[in-house]
Amino acid sequence: MRKLLRLLLKYYAVFLFLILEGTAIALIVSQNHYHNAVFINASTGILGYTSEKWSNLTHYFSLKKENEKLIKENLKLHRKLEEINYKDNEYVPEYITAKVVNASVFKQKNYITINIGEKHGVKKQMAVMGHTGVIGLVENTSPHYATVIPIINTRFHLSVKIKRNGYFGSLSWDGQSYQYAQLNDIPAYVDVNTGDTILTSGLSTSFPDNKLVGTVSKAKKTKNTAFWDIQIQLGTDFKQLTSVYIIKLPLSEEQKKLENSND
Amino acid sequence: MIKWIPKYSLLFIVCILLQVFIFNEMQISRYFNPSFYLLFLLLLPFESPRWLLLITSFVLGLIIDAYANTPGINAAATVFVAFIRPEILNLFSPRDGFEPGTSPRISYYGVTWFFKYTLVIVVIHQLLLFFLEAFTFRFALTTISVALVNSLLTCFFIILSQYIMFRK
Structure with a gap:
């Protein structure tokens, strides 16, 4: 002894x-387990607070640009609203706006912190949209803040489709550039051109369908597999994010419950 | 010993503030991400006991991680360099050892000595940091070049800081 x-x-x-x-x-x-980012969860509250104080200061510098973007976005929303009104669908997705208080783009596992949380009705797995495309999913929430896992995180995957022909594929990120992501699982016999628009597929409980993700910037057939190797230019400029929308799908809870009862 | 506590606590806080609100905010490129906060570990006195080196660098790394949303990565890399710091200091010690009462600073041992010492620690730290972050050896060449470029930047800012604010 x-x-x-x-x-x-x-x-x-x-x-x-x-x-x-x-x-x-x-x-x-x-942190490699999807739901296990306890660390981030615990620190979201305190860190969100200090980060917000800091970004309150820096927000002033991008106000003008932000305003222009918001005006454009409002216009688009008005048009959308009319479309919806005509369709008389009772389960309309609900939008909540949020401010980005912290974000990274040059890491392998980037995260975004936003200034709304549980008190505003934000729940895990809700979709996050920017003004010009999909951003990601809510990963963790505290009463006043939430962290978002964006497309530019190597753990993020999303089901998407090609607008022109409706073929489904899976979107992922290789950790290299914050402007580009990769589209997998598109069979080689499908016709793909550069410039094709990529939309969300709706095959997910979080995202509504037909939301812009990006456009095809490079597509080549790989030699040994029967699939395309496609690079997507993302619609969202992750370096310029200042405000985002959270989308609440009214029926997503019901869908999840139903799907879980299948196992 | 005791008289060092306020001075180094201040250094600790200043390092965190500069790292979190200046260096982490300047998102210019993957190649611009210096780990300035290492300055704290570099400047601790020669006589610092190993437990102090290890624990302060662990806490420092965790705080940086918390702000950067990278659980554990900075902490792991920093604890490792804290662990090997005494060996590295031995490697660079003058023939008759370091004089008692001095600390590893430019004012005592000159800029060449300080640069060599900083470079070795920073390069090891950055290589660990970026490989832990990538968690793969795919794109190893990119990871190595990112680590090396950032090492040079880190050294540059650390040495610059010695002439601007932490002179004594």
Whole structure:
């Protein structure tokens, strides 16, 4: 026992190092599970607060540009509203606006923090849209803030379709550039051109269908597989994000419940 | 020992503030992401016990991680360089050892010595940091070049800071 103690004392730095390094690595690994970002969840509240104070300051610099964008967006919404009115559908998706208080674009696993949370009705897995395209999904929420996992996070996947012919594929990101994402699982016999518009497929409980994701910027057939290798220019400029919309689908809870009862 | 506490606590806070609100906010490119906060670890006195090095750098890394939404990555890389800092200092020690009462600073050992010492620690830290972040050896060349460019930038800002604000 005494020997063991002496050994521990002599090499305490090594043990301490192993413990701390182990904790850090455990943190890194645990974030690979989709619903397990406890770390981010716990810190969202406090950090959101300080980040918001800081970004309140920096928001002033982009106000003019932001206004122009909002005017355009309002116009589009008015048109949409009329479309919806004519269709007389009772389950209309609900939009909530939010301000971005923190965002990264140059990491492999980028995140966005927004200034609304549970108190405003934000729940995990809700869709997040920008003015010019899809942004991502709500990952974690605290009473006043929420973190969003954007397209430009290597863990993000989304079902999308080509507007022209309706073929479905899966969107993912390779971690290289915040302007481009990759579209997989489009069979080689499908006709794909550069410039084709990519929309959300609606095959998800979070996203409404036919929301703009981006356009095809490069498409080539891979040699050994029967699939296209497609690069998508994203509609959203993640570097310029200042405000976003959260979309509440009124029937998504019901759909999820029904689908879960199938297992 | 005790008289160092306020000075180094201040340094700790200043490093975090500068890193979080200046260097993390300047999102210019993947190649511009210096880890300025390493300055704190670099400047700790020679006599600092190892547990102090390890624990302060762990906490420092965690705080930086929390703001950058990268759980554990900065903490892991920083704890590792804190662990090997005594060995690296041994490597660069003058023939008759470091004089008691001095700390690893330009004013005591000159800019060449400080640059060499900073460079070794920063390069190891950055390589670890960016490989942990990518968590894959795909695009290894990009990861290495990002790490090296950022190492140079980090060294540049750290040495610059020595001439501007943390002189004594």
